[in-house]
Amino acid sequence: MTAMLEMRDVSKSFAGVQALRDVNFTVEAGQIHALVGENGAGKSTLMKVLSGVYPAGSYEGSILFDGEERRFRDINDSEALGIIIIHQELALIPLMSIAENIFLSRAPSRFGVIDRDAVYRRTAELLTQVGLRESPDTLVTDLGVGKQQLVEIAKALSKQVRLLILDEPTASLNEADSAALLDRLLAFRAQGIASILISHKLNEVARVADRITVLRDGRTVDSLDCRIEQVDEDRIIRSMVNRDLAHRFPERKVAIGDPAMTVENWSVYHPLHTGRQVIKNVDFKVRRGEVVGIAGLMGAGRTEFAMSLFGRAWGYNISGRISLDGRDANLASVPAAIHAGLAYVTEDRKQLGLLLADDVRKNVTLASLRQVSDRGVIDDVVELKAASDYRNRMRIRCSDVYQEAGQLSGGNQQKVVLSKWLMTDPQVLLLDEPTRGIDVGAKYEIYCIINELAEAGKGVVVISSEMPELLGICDRICVMNDGAFVGEFAKDDATQEKIMRAIMRNVRMSGTSAHGGEARAGDGAQ
Template sequence: MTSLLEMRSITKTFPGVKALDQVNLDVKEGEIHAICGENGAGKSTLMKVLSGVYPAGSYDGEIHYDGQVAEFRNISDSENKGIIIIHQELALVPLLSIAENLFLGNERAANGVINWRDTFQRTEQLLQKVGLKEAPSTLIETLGVGKQQLVEIAKALSKEVRLLILDEPTAALSESDSQALLDLMLELKAQGVTQIIISHKLNEVRRVADTVTVIRDGTSVSTMSAASGDITEDRIVHDMVGRDMSDRYPARPRNPSDILMEVNNWNVWHPEHADRQMIKDVNFHVRKGEVVGIAGLMGSGRTELAMSIFGRSYGRNIGGEVQLHGKSADVSQIDRAIDAGLAYVTEDRKSLGLVLDETIRTNITLANLGDVSNAGVINEHEETQVSEKYRGAMNIRTPSVFQKVVNLSGGNQQKVVLSKWLFAQPEVLILDEPTRGIDVGAKFEIYGIINELAAQGKGVVMISSEMPELLGMCDRIYVMNEGELVGELTAEEASQERIMSLIVTE
């Protein structure tokens, strides 16, 4: 196969930081090429160089595209050559229709007048290509994330894409939506569309990738080929983190003691649809030193359960009782839930877990300002000391606690969220998708933190869509389906097959 894209010795420097150092990438025409690496390794920076976000002249090295030297000054330059990037945060306008989104900025018009008939006909053709049956007039806000991802791909196809770049395309998708997207990638490959996928999900990489390039600390360290049988999860992980990881889940002694928290007869109704019950007579408990998992498909009610317990931050007409140390606990508001000893690490760290435009220091102390203030005035020196302590303990990779969290990698952002809640000194920590969108190295560090909390006698409730993660980390697993707990398994009893069997038979 001939090369469609060659990036040679790409070096990109920011003030005080070399983000890319002599990176090489060779993408063959018609292949799916995966780029793997830890958060902060330089994957997104490399794609921004390629797409013209960082224009020619702002980096060293050369880009050769379709046999010619390419110097992209902006995104339009790269798109005109058929290079389209779909970011993890989708760039769709919720209140516009599918058709309007597909041709936004690329309208099918003559003399300033949009040809709507042509627009809708072309939209139907593109939706058929990506397997969507929705009408072109359907508003984006009515679609789930999986279908929105397909709309983004249809939008790329409308621009006569030759090289499609997908950045963490399945990070927010259910298992079935993820499989549908991977199938579509293989179909596009059969149609001759060259693709680059950035992903932390190594099983998905192995399923679709012809070639894998691993980037570590801003340098390309290896390239492996499916044709030669080089691509294995163990090798990718080794090259990503620079060491062997014989066990993805750090071992810990499992010796839970007394019951720490009990939730009894918990019922929750939808906040807007009064006749729709989201959580139905849920009962569960967590012991001191225990990691309890909650498994279930997307939409099973896991997040709604967690948020409703944590200060009733979801739902209405909430009934039931939460007990801590055998006594009824007031969790009716978020501040009261925190005072009672609960903490909740949200699945959506960017929107709900962090103040992105504030510093690491500000974010870490946010849930427990009383401990760094006097008479309502924050002691900034003490706040700095606290944040420095957690920066070291949590291995947050940053030159300073005065760095804004928006500039951190996903794994380091998650460590800031965890630091915030650990500083609040909870007794029970509810973790909702704690490793979503972060790499294997950062995952291992977060697993170590969870084990340490359990060793201190804390109770941990872990919600995860990754069943191997629950099986590797939890002492017990509750299985949830349609707002109800449909089963409970010990670590010894649990398997992916048993969990799925409980979901589909109840």
């Protein structure tokens, strides 16, 4: 097939840090080319070079598109050729309609006036192409994340896309929405549209990719033609992390002790829709040295449950009893929860877990300022030492602790969030989607940290949408649906089939939709 895109010997550095080193990357017309690698391997940087976010002159090497060398000054230049990038953080305006989002800057017009009939008609055509049945007038805020992804793709189609770049498109989607999105990519391939898929989910990559390229430390280290070679996940992982992960989940010496946290008859109502009970009289327990998983569909109430425990950070009219180490605990506020020995790692590290514009040092010590202060004044030397210690302990890859958190890869950002809460010396740690959007190497390191916490006698609760992850790291798995626990399995007895059977049996009983959305801080599932 003809090479639509060729990137030759591309190198890019930031303040002395080499992000890309002589990368070569080719995409054929009508091909799905997957780009994989650890966080920080250079995937997003390479795509920003391609799309003109990093303009010509800021990098070395050359870009050829349709056989001609291109020097993009900005993203408008690349879009003019049909190269469209969809970032992991969607660029949609929630309180505007689908039609307004798609044609925000280039609406069809007649005599200088927006032609609303043409906008509506064209939007309806685009929505049909991406498999959405919503009205063009629907507000984006009323759509789930999966449908918002499809709106972004519809926007790309409106720009006559020829090469579609998707950065972690399924990171926040449930299995059904992920499958629908991948099916759409296959349909586009049949229409001659090429795609570059950046993903950490190797099973999804293997399903749709025609070719897989692996980056490590800013270099191209492997390329696999899926049309003539069988996809070998172990080979890809070895190429990504430069080591053999024979065991995806590290082994741990299990020594389970007395209850670290006991929750009884816990009930929570929605903070906005105050008549709606979200968490329904839940009983829950985690013991010292135990890792307990919470499984469930999106919208089951897992995040709401965890946040309501953590100093009542979410919810209204909360009732029930919590005891820590057998003693009643009054966790009426987040500071009270931290003081009592509870910590919560949010699922949304960018919005709720980090101050992206602040450096690693300030983020690590943020929840433990008393430890680095003297009579209310922060001791810079003590703070620097504490942050540096956690940087080394957690193997955070950054130039130094003065680097902005927003400049770090997803895996390293997650380690900074974990460092912040480990510095508080919690006795119970609630981890909400702790490995979402990070690569297999960083996942393994976080699993090791979870094991270290359990071996130190902490109680660890892991909320995850990835059932293999729960099965691999947890001693016990609780199944949640519609705000209640509907099943529980010991590690040796748990299987994906049993967990899904418990979920689906109760979905049918309650009428809960499998496509609902998990609540974020302060909004809840709508």
